[in-house]
Amino acid sequence: MIEYLDGAVIPTGFDVPVEPLRRAAHYTGEPGCIAEARAFAAHFVDQLRTEWCATIGDRASGEVLLVVSELVTNADRHSNGPYILELEGTESSVTVCVYDSSDALPLRFPKDPERIGRHGLEIVHAVAAAVTAERVPVGKRVRALLTFEP
Numbered sequence: 001m002i003e004y005l006d007g008a009v010i011p012t013g014f015d016v017p018v019e020p021l022r023r024a025a026h027y028t029g030e031p032g033c034i035a036e037a038r039a040f041a042a043h044f045v046d047q048l049r050t051e052w053c054a055t056i057g058d059r060a061s062g063e064v065l066l067v068v069s070e071l072v073t074n075a076d077r078h079s080n081g082p083y084i085l086e087l088e089g090t091e092s093s094v095t096v097c098v099y100d101s102s103d104a105l106p107l108r109f110p111k112d113p114e115r116i117g118r119h120g121l122e123i124v125h126a127v128a129a130a131v132t133a134e135r136v137p138v139g140k141r142v143r144a145l146l147t148f149e150p
Helices: 033-051 058-078 120-127
Strands: 002-005 008-011 021-027 083-089 093-100 130-136 139-147
Touching (some): 033 083, 033 093, 058 093, 058 120
Antiparallel strands (some): 002 008, 093 139
């Protein structure tokens, strides 16, 4: 919180939360899970705007939803079980992590405008500042970091 006294700005020490906002959701792979994940991410972005006073524009918000859609769709299509979506955010970034049960790391295909489908990771790499994929004990984790101006 910031107090204003005769035109002077006095920080009170409670301006921004200390810890990043973190949320996670589990999905079974049933029809509708991808839409649920997008709704979960949209609510998360709204919480960042409210709780962190983050200035997240429509483009940045859309990019978060796009990355969530692509990574959750990949988990839904290529794993044999449930998957987890984790979101972590501050006023300047959002990290999207998806865990699934497959230990096969995703492949990023070279650009090919004639290829039908399999453009998901290409899209994620285009909008994210960093993308990593690694095996974990339960399968794999794919992480995308999106940054934006505070």
